Amino acid sequence: MDLQNELKQKAAAAALEYVKEGEYLGVGTGSTVSFFITELATSGKRVKGCVSSSEATTRQLLAYGIPVCDLNDIVGTIPVYVDGCDEIDGNFCMIKGGGGALTREKILAEASDMYVCIADASKEVKQLGKFPLPLEVIPMAVSSVCRAMEELGGHPTVRDMVTDNGNNIVDVHGLQIKEPTRLEAAINQIPGVVTCGIFGKRGADVLLIGTPEGVRTLKPKKGFFSGRQK
Ligand SMILES: O=C[C@H](O)[C@H](O)[C@H](O)COP(=O)(O)O
Numbered sequence: 001m002d003l004q005n006e007l008k009q010k011a012a013a014a015a016l017e018y019v020k021e022g023e024y025l026g027v028g029t030g031s032t033v034s035f036f037i038t039e040l041a042t043s044g045k046r047v048k049g050c051v052s053s054s055e056a057t058t059r060q061l062l063a064y065g066i067p068v069c070d071l072n073d074i075v076g077t078i079p080v081y082v083d084g085c086d087e088i089d090g091n092f093c094m095i096k097g098g099g100g101a102l103t104r105e106k107i108l109a110e111a112s113d114m115y116v117c118i119a120d121a122s123k124e125v126k127q128l129g130k131f132p133l134p135l136e137v138i139p140m141a142v143s144s145v146c147r148a149m150e151e152l153g154g155h156p157t158v159r160d161m162v163t164d165n166g167n168n169i170v171d172v173h174g175l176q177i178k179e180p181t182r183l184e185a186a187i188n189q190i191p192g193v194v195t196c197g198i199f200g201k202r203g204a205d206v207l208l209i210g211t212p213e214g215v216r217t218l219k220p221k222k223g224f225f226s227g228r229q230k
Contacts, residue, residue, distance in 0.1 A: 005031070007120035007210030008084075012036035014208045014215040015082045018116045019045050024074055026108040027061065028083025029054040029101035032118050036082055037061060051078055053108050054101040055164050071111060081112035085119055085204070086131045086197070092117075092204045092220050093180040097134030097197030100161055100169050106195050109202050117204035121211045128180055132157070132171035134197040141192020142168050148190045167194055 001009070012035035019025055019040065025047040027033060037057070040047075041064035049069035052058040061068050071078075083105055085094040094117065096102050109115050133154070137145045146156040154172035161169055177183055180200035187196040207218040 003212070004120050004122065005035075007212070008032040008118070009035040009039075009210070010215050011118040011120065011208045011210035013039045014210075014217070015116050015118050016040065016043050016045065018080050018082070018114070018206065019043075019047060020079050021045050022048055023080075024048050024051060024069065024078045026051045026078045026081030026083075026112045027053065027057050028081070028105050028108070029057050030084045030099045032084035032120070033057065033082065034060060036118060037064065037066070040064075041066060051108060051111075053083065053104040054099070056099075057101075071107065074111075078108065078112040080114050080116060081108050082116045082118060083109070085117050085123055085199075087125045087128050088117060088119060088123055088204065088207060089125055089128050089180070091180075092207060092218075093128060094199040094204060095128050095131050095133055095177075095197050096199055097136070097169070098131070100134065100136070100159070100163050102134055102197045103136045103163070103165060103167075103195045106199065106202070109199060114206065115202070115204045116206045116208065118208050119210070121209055124209060128177040128198065129175045132173045133175055133177070134159075135170045135172065135187065136163055136165065136194040137168050137170050138192045138194060139166075139168050142170060145170055145190055145192050149187075152187075165194070
């Protein structure tokens with residue numbers, strides 16, 4: 001296993017501590033989460049059911065015999081949501097969607113009391129935007145959304161994939177994301193955008209960063225924005 005995967009695995013293993021036995025658990029998508037699912041399956045911890053953010057995650061959970069349930073069947077919030085990120089800044093705002101699962105991930109993050117973000121050290125940034133910003137876009141609006149993103153100073157490319165929701169992904173390169181929450185709201189207003197990959201309104205509550213020296217646990221300082229906005 002290469003170093004980056006080792007660090008992802010360390011962060012994933014550290015997230016087990018936050019799993020509440022006998023409760024619902026939200027599960028994100030991606031290679032770091034895939035390590036987490038393996039850790040969960042072998043830990044002996046039993047949850048009431050997992051709410052999954054993608055078909056890939058559902059397949060892996062079911063392969064381990066972990067029950068998967070529908071968000072619509074849950075009354076109230078999910079206590080804990082475990083997911084990765086593509087970039088995270090000092091205010092716990094993130095870019096997500098490298099795997100195209102951003103919309104379901106955002107729905108689950110919003111429905112959860114605590115977002116536990118697991119990542120290797122390469123994901124920490126001072127300012128978001130080096131990682132191209134993914135947008136999930138309704139197919140008929142791809143061209144118009146791309147033009148709107150060019151007006152914002154970005155360079156959009158259309159990804160060769162269809163999301164679990166049957167939509168396209170537009171990756172926007174070259175954006176200077178100085179105010180994540182403001183840009184998130186502005187992009188989400190463009191007709192045809194299902195959602196953008198900025199997680200600013202709902203950032204992470206705990207960040208577990210895998211480093212060669214061990215796992216660093218970071219939480220927003222008091223007064224810093226984070227958490228589910230009610
Ligand atoms: O759509 C994918 C998700 O937002 C992932 O959480 C993100 O891309 C990070 O993935 P990975 O853990 O593979 O680096």
